[in-house]
Amino acid sequence: DIQMTQSPSSVSASVGDRVTITCRASQGISSWLAWYQQKPGKAPKLLIYAASSLQSGVPSRFSGSGSGTDFTLTISSLQPEDFATYYCQQANSFPLLTFGGGTKVEIK
């Protein structure tokens, strides 16, 4: 099974900050990596697919990069509505999709 490890598990940041979250796969997954945002009490929302493709309707301050085993999600200028938990998800072993442990972005 492919394991996904996210770091950090939490990050404190201020509005306007640049935030970077890392996701590492236990084996190469090409570009089969997605990122989701989840707010408390809500379902996850797809942000990024294929490592770097922005889902329709998602603000351009979100971006993704990476391939193989190492990936990043970057929020270029953190907005109040971006405080949430972010999950990566590998899709190399589709349809057996697995998630990282999550990164909580908190207000500093």
Next chain:
Amino acid sequence: EVQLVESGGGLVQPGGSLRLSCAASGFTFSSYSMNWVRQAPGKGLEWVSYISSSSSTIYYADSVKGRFTISRDNAKNSLYLQMNSLRDEDTAVYYCARVESAARTFDYWGQGTLVTVSS
């Protein structure tokens, strides 16, 4: 507008059974693979089960294999999860999620239904 609405959650004793449903609308349900994903209280996301559009291919996470059964009724635009031999660790919010097969992502999710396994 794509909508997925789960129902059937509740409180059940260990060893008991529960059947979850997910009503789909706003898209051609029979053309999409579907999944169940769960989230234990305060924990991360865990994929549970997958069913292809025609029900010909089904997968389960090891944690539920042999206890849970996924199914669908394309005529009723509905997805189901029959959960038997429930354990404390099955306590979670259960989401149904549509699969976008080309990108291999969950592109739409329901609001979730809470299953609590406790005596």
